[in-house]
Structure formats: structure tokens, C-alpha cells
Amino acid sequence: SLFSNIVLLRAIHSKPDDPFNESVFMNDKLLIQKMYEEAGYFNTNIEIHFLAPTVPHFLQVTFVIEENEPTRIREWTIDSAGRPKAKHLKPLFTLREGDIFKYPDLKDNIQALNKYFLQNHYFEAHIEPEVLTYTEDKSEVSIYIKVIPGPRYEFEIQGNFEISSYELLAPLREREDTVL
Numbered sequence: 001s002l003f004s005n006i007v008l009l010r011a012i013h014s015k016p017d018d019p020f021n022e023s024v025f026m027n028d029k030l031l032i033q034k035m036y037e038e039a040g041y042f043n044t045n046i047e048i049h050f051l052a053p054t055v056p057h058f059l060q061v062t063f064v065i066e067e068n069e070p071t072r073i074r075e076w077t078i079d080s081a082g083r084p085k086a087k088h089l090k091p092l093f094t095l096r097e098g099d100i101f102k103y104p105d106l107k108d109n110i111q112a113l114n115k116y117f118l119q120n121h122y123f124e125a126h127i128e129p130e131v132l133t134y135t136e137d138k139s140e141v142s143i144y145i146k147v148i149p150g151p152r153y154e155f156e157i158q159g160n161f162e163i164s165s166y167e168l169l170a171p172l173r174e175r176e177d178t179v180l
Helices: 005-011 020-040 086-092 103-119 166-180
Strands: 047-052 060-066 072-080 133-136 142-148
Touching: 005 020, 020 047, 020 103, 072 086, 086 103, 086 142, 103 142
Parallel strands: 072 142
Antiparallel strands: 047 060, 133 142
16 A cells, blocks of 8 residues: 555566566565665565466466555664764754654765764764664664764865855865775
């Protein structure tokens, strides 16, 4: 019920009248699984059923999808080794406990945190890869993010009216990322 049949059919590679290729159907299953995971449904079960032909030389293929409940955020922790403290960083995130967990949303929030550090002149800030811990049935997830802010730098920019200070200072962070 989350996606329409039309959306699912457009997402897969197999099409009617294509020659039978089981690996294509397995890849289609993975594509559908990924769509559900991006929507927050990590415990969706997908089965492929190959049914006896009703017309000679044609096989009927059915994807049986059991959506189950979406994965919700049980808890999430941000651990900051220095200043700013976690209690100041956590409000920057739009993720809340009890929300449906969508991995793209988490990545957007982490990107916003990177931007916050850059705008506030923490050029050596480092955000370690997130740690996701799912319950056994994948109905809930705990998120842990470790942040090492590093020192804060002060810059004074004079005579610039055309370019924002963020745009001027962004290459400094990009340069540091490539050196590491």
C-alpha cells in the first residue's frame, strides 16, 4: 500500500515479454527493498513467486510484498568531544525519537551539521560514521553519532559584498577533507 503498482513497475528492470532471467528478478527485488528502506520500512518482506504459465512459453511472476510496520527511531545520541556540547548540537537535527527512520533524512541532518560547523568556523570538525543498531525485528533503530568539533577559528573578512562568508570559507573545509 505504500507504493502504487505503477511506481513499483517503473522501478524494476524486468518487463513483460522479456526473456526469463532469474538474476534480473533478484535485482528487481533488491531495488524494491531499497525503495522501502528509503521510505523507512526496513522490515519489509518481499518474495518472488513464479507461477505456472497460463499461455504457452509465458511465465507469470509475482512480487509478494509484506510491508509490516515502519522502523521508528527508538533513541538517538550525539556525542560531542568538546565544544559545542551535544545538548547544543542535538536541536540542529530534525530527527526525533518515535519518528519513522529514513536514512536519507539522517544523511541530510549530518550534512546540515557539517554546514553548521563550517559556518561557525570549526574547520577541523570531524563527524564519525553513524552507528545504527536495529532491534531484532527491525521495528526500531538506535542512532549514535560521534562528533569531534576541534578548535574554532576566527576570520575577519573586509570589503566583500558579493559573496557570503560561507562561500568564501567553504573551500578551506573542502581542502582539509581532501588532505585527510
